[in-house]
Amino acid sequence: MAAEGSPGKSSPSAADFERQITELIARRDLGRAATAAASCRATWPDAAPGWLLGSIIALLTDDARTALALVEERLGREPRDPQCLLQKGESLLALGRRDEALAVATQAVGNVGNDPVALEALCDFFVHAYEHAQALVLLDRALEATPDRIALLGKRAVLHRFLGYFDLAARDYQAVLARTPHDAEALKGLAEVSPQTREQNVVARLQAALRQVDPRSSDAVVLHFGLAKCHEDLGDHAASWQHVTAGNRLERARFQYDRAADRAVIERMISGFDRIEAVWPDATGERPIFIVGLPRTGTTLVERIIGRHSLVHSAGELTALSEAVGVTFKRRAPQARGWLDYAGSLAELDGESIAREYLARSRARRGARVRFSDKNPVNFFYLPLILRAFPRAHIIHLTRHPLAACYAIYKTRFEGTFPFSYDLEELGDFYVGYRRLMAHWHHVLPERILDVAYEDLVTEFEPTVRRLLDDLELPFETACLAFEANSDATTTASAVQVRQPLYDSSLDQWRHYARELAPLRARLESAAIAIE
DSSP: OOOTTSOOTTSOOHHHHHHHHHHHHHTTOHHHHHHHHHHHHHHOTTSHHHHHHHHHHHHHTTOHHHHHHHHHHHHTTOTTOHHHHHHHHHHHHHTTOHHHHHHHHHHHHTTSTTOHHHHHHHHHHHHHTTOHHHHHHHHHHHHHHOTTOHHHHHHHHHHHHHTTOHHHHHHHHHHHHHHOTTOHHHHHHHHHSSOOOSSSOOHHHHHHHHHHSOTTSHHHHHHHHHHHHHHHHTTOHHHHHHHHHHHHHHHHTTSOOOHHHHHHHHHHHHHHTSSOOSOOOOSSOOOOEEEESSTTSSHHHHHHHHHTSTTEEEOOSOOHHHHHHHHHHHHHOTTOOHHHHHHHHGGGOOHHHHHHHHHHHHGGGSOSSSEEEEOOGGGGGGHHHHHHHOTTOEEEEEEOOHHHHHHHHHTOOOSSSOGGGGSHHHHHHHHHHHHHHHHHHHHHSTTSEEEEEHHHHHHSHHHHHHHHHHHTTOOOOGGGGOGGGOOSOOOSTTTTGGGSOOOSTTTTGGGGGTTTTHHHHHHHHHTTOOOO
């Protein structure tokens, strides 16, 4: 008979449990995975998998406190285990205990030696923590140990790009291409980190790669977008449009999107917030700055201008608001289904609950300065809820010429986001809905939203920055005029552009495609959207 607390003869081994739990996690069957992890802990209390995997499952189910408790139990037995230290860091970060999380992850760094797999995992943690410089140090170490790992070279190229080291990014992309000449992401990346000229460009290499790949594959999508960028740089606008259209058509075929559903959601929001209370109780005293608008309209530029101010920390493109709204909604209407139910019930949500959830979820990224900015463009859906949660919040809404904005969106591959952006008719419909929603928010939230035109930033930069800072109740600082000197990492599609001084060539770029954009223009004008 087996001793109490030890496995019986027919019990699965710890390795068997680990395989089972890992498979269940991969299938997202997290309930059964948690049960199996608990059984593993009960049967094999001295083995790591039950504790570590149990902690991972808890974190996946948004239970960071349980995740931390489980991994700390394991660390009581093996305090130097780098996997468990990293998991503790992830748990602390999820709880908003940023400084502790970074300290624990740094401790793990000291325990992994030159193990490239562990170094890469720690690199990913520091990227998640928005500590890109530290992530780069770890990736350099991993590549010293395994210099021929193409995936690591590609990842380092992206980090170099985020940090503004474009020459180093190009070098990494070239290193990838020396081993895999038709690598689509490396070729597109190489095209994007520097202007393409007649004397020096990657058009022929992109075309050669396009001939080698499945014409319907994701690689083909990437190569088409890369070629579109090259041809636009070279002034070959017909070729650029041909490739951007081909890339968009392929990308649109890869997912489902219902434009009518999006419009119905917007109409439901408008009807739900037909009247808005004038005053909200202020439960937090926080004064966050929300930067909203469509993508590619200057939101990143404004974030970096404000981020140069001594009193403001740029928290980046947070998902905390939509998560906070979602959690608050589930508590109020757990049986609701679908986006229409969701949109129709938003007006009933409690601002204090949203504020509490938002602050908890954003704590790891808010920094120690007096004010912080949250640059998630699509937060424009939630403007009344922002002010209900934070009555002293400031909302900056970026605008841009309608066709300039739509063209900038259409020529960008967002990799899984903004599904309306890959078809001109759908893009037009979404734009009409967005304009209708913003007009409604201005009506019901008078004088609470500051519109900033991208064109004003480009043509009247200093007066516009002064107006922006004045609205934010911040004293003018000349550092804000040198936005390109902002050393913070940029992870958006504007990573290259925002590190350059202002230029006006993008203002009228859409006019090269006026004929191709004519149907879109007609759609917008039919909705009374003026096109100059």
